[in-house]
Amino acid sequence: MNSPSLPPLREVIARHGLSASKALGQNFLFDEQLLARIAAIPGDLAGKAVLEVGPGPGGLTRALLRAGARVTAIEMDSRCLPALAELDEAFPGQLRVIQGDALKMDHAELMGDEPFAVLSNLPYNIGTALFVRWLGGESWPPLWTSLTLMFQQEVAQRIVAAPGGSAFGRLAVLAQWRSSARLALKVHRSAFTPPPKVMSAIVHITPAAMPEGVSARTLETVTAAAFGQRRKMLRQSLKSIPGALEALDTLGIESTRRAETLSVEEFVAVARRLS
CATH class of the missing domain: 3.40.50.150 (Vaccinia Virus protein VP39)
Structure with missing residues (x-):
């Protein structure tokens, strides 16, 4: 041109x-x-x-x-x-x-x-x-x-x-x-x-393709809570979200972990359980 x-x-x-x-x-x-x-x-x-x-x-x-x-x-x-x-x-x-x-x-x-x-x-x-x-x-x-x-x-x-x-x-x-x-x-x-x-x-x-069965709003809520208190264990940072600790247990994700150790796929899996 x-x-x-x-x-x-x-x-x-x-x-x-x-x-x-x-x-x-x-x-x-x-x-x-x-x-x-x-x-x-x-x-x-x-x-x-x-x-x-x-x-x-x-x-x-x-x-x-x-x-x-x-x-x-x-x-x-x-x-x-x-x-x-x-x-x-x-x-x-x-x-x-x-x-x-x-x-x-x-x-x-x-x-x-x-x-x-x-x-x-x-x-x-x-x-x-x-x-x-x-x-x-x-x-x-x-x-x-x-x-x-x-x-x-x-x-x-x-x-x-x-x-x-x-x-x-x-x-x-x-x-x-x-x-x-x-x-x-x-x-x-x-x-x-x-x-x-x-x-x-x-x-x-x-x-890319959006994972099925996941609400973007729910994922945003989970990540906001997890990284809002990133120095704390998930059992503390996610306790304000109804069902979050149960979701971790069901998925086999240790609640003693901190947010930065979870993979993107693990965050998606938690959000899927809560959605």
Whole structure:
């Protein structure tokens, strides 16, 4: 696909007098080769619908547009809208920009109930909340076909963590019980302007088959209780959930274990007994 010639991102930002807002959790990426690598993680996007949250001045957006995607971008910061409008002109019919708070929007409705990929350099202050929302709920499979998301590296490692370590927790269970999650790319802090204090990483998640006979709400309740008191034994952390200790006994799971020692499959089995 032939792409229009675009000015460097630094020039666009300087021309519009933009600077990253700490209050909005913004950190800009200028490396266009890196942005192209991120856009390529989910595979061929030509003609496909993509949702991007927090595009800022449009660094990742231009990489997605160059890949042929039809992008819906949700941006809260009105300062960035003129820069995004330039991309709309350069890629006619490919970009729709919506100003507002992504946490307050129905994304499926916004995307016209069409399957879509999510790619985003998520603002740090709303990243986890959006992630939990995309992976939650009883309806499965979701309308999104994949999530390719930038997080602080510590959060990314918690999402892909295996049982037994301190990183394993609610986010790992949520991401892995009916999805496949992998660490796709590490991004050095020096790639951003301004550089954040921590390293970043991109997680790629695709939906998988949902285990039968399990309520997502019940699983969320069990993991919230178990990891809410992760230093305590399960017999203590789960005692507030009716039937939980009996479920452990029936399944042969020792109640003296701690939450991080259970596998995702064991959490699913407990939730199935309670559902």
